[in-house]
Amino acid sequence: MDAKTLCLAVLSQGDASGYEIRKAVQSGPFGHIQDIGYSSIYPALSRLLDDGLVSVTEYVQEGRPDKKVYRLTADGRMALLGALQEPTEPDKTRSDFLFRMLFADILPPSVVEQMIDERLEEIQTVIKRTETRTKAGFQSTGDAFLNGFAAAVQHAMADYIEDNRYQLVGSSLVPQRAVAE
Numbered sequence: 001m002d003a004k005t006l007c008l009a010v011l012s013q014g015d016a017s018g019y020e021i022r023k024a025v026q027s028g029p030f031g032h033i034q035d036i037g038y039s040s041i042y043p044a045l046s047r048l049l050d051d052g053l054v055s056v057t058e059y060v061q062e063g064r065p066d067k068k069v070y071r072l073t074a075d076g077r078m079a080l081l082g083a084l085q086e087p088t089e090p091d092k093t094r095s096d097f098l099f100r101m102l103f104a105d106i107l108p109p110s111v112v113e114q115m116i117d118e119r120l121e122e123i124q125t126v127i128k129r130t131e132t133r134t135k136a137g138f139q140s141t142g143d144a145f146l147n148g149f150a151a152a153v154q155h156a157m158a159d160y161i162e163d164n165r166y167q168l169v170g171s172s173l174v175p176q177r178a179v180a181e
């Protein structure tokens with residue numbers, strides 16, 4: 001998903017500043033599936049404003065730069081609907097953990113074990129947060145679906161790591177190429 005469409009999606013849920021868009025992507029339902037940096041948000045908002053897909057209201061703040069709050073226009077809502085109906089691209093997984101596990105056979109077994117344990121702790125934290133959201137209820141059926149999907153993925157990851165950690169730690173591959181501890 002490109003930055004413009006992601007900004008439109010966040011704004012479809014309510015007016016927001018660039019900072020609030022970033023926060024919504026980090027901690028909101030988008031956090032499971034998308035990422036966007038500040039360096040992408042503001043150019044995207046500028047293009048959306050030029051195209052008439054969003055409007056902006058500036059609020060004067062004492063001792064700070066003016067706060068710009070963006071609002072989706074009717075044309076912006078239509079652009080979002082159009083983008084959402086386009087064919088989807090294949091999912092991509094970007095993971096520092098998986099990158100490091102690709103080289104588990106050259107890492108000391110204790111380091112691999114520690115990374116696996118840390119990842120399992122992170123997964124359990126996400127599962128608890130997901131369960132908390134489930135108990136609080138959802139704003140839409142889409143939010144409920146996303147939350148359930150994310151929970152299922154987290155559970156599957158934890159199960160896979162637990163069931164297969166012996167392949168990374170304690171297998172004959174690790175000691176053969178591992179860096180001395």
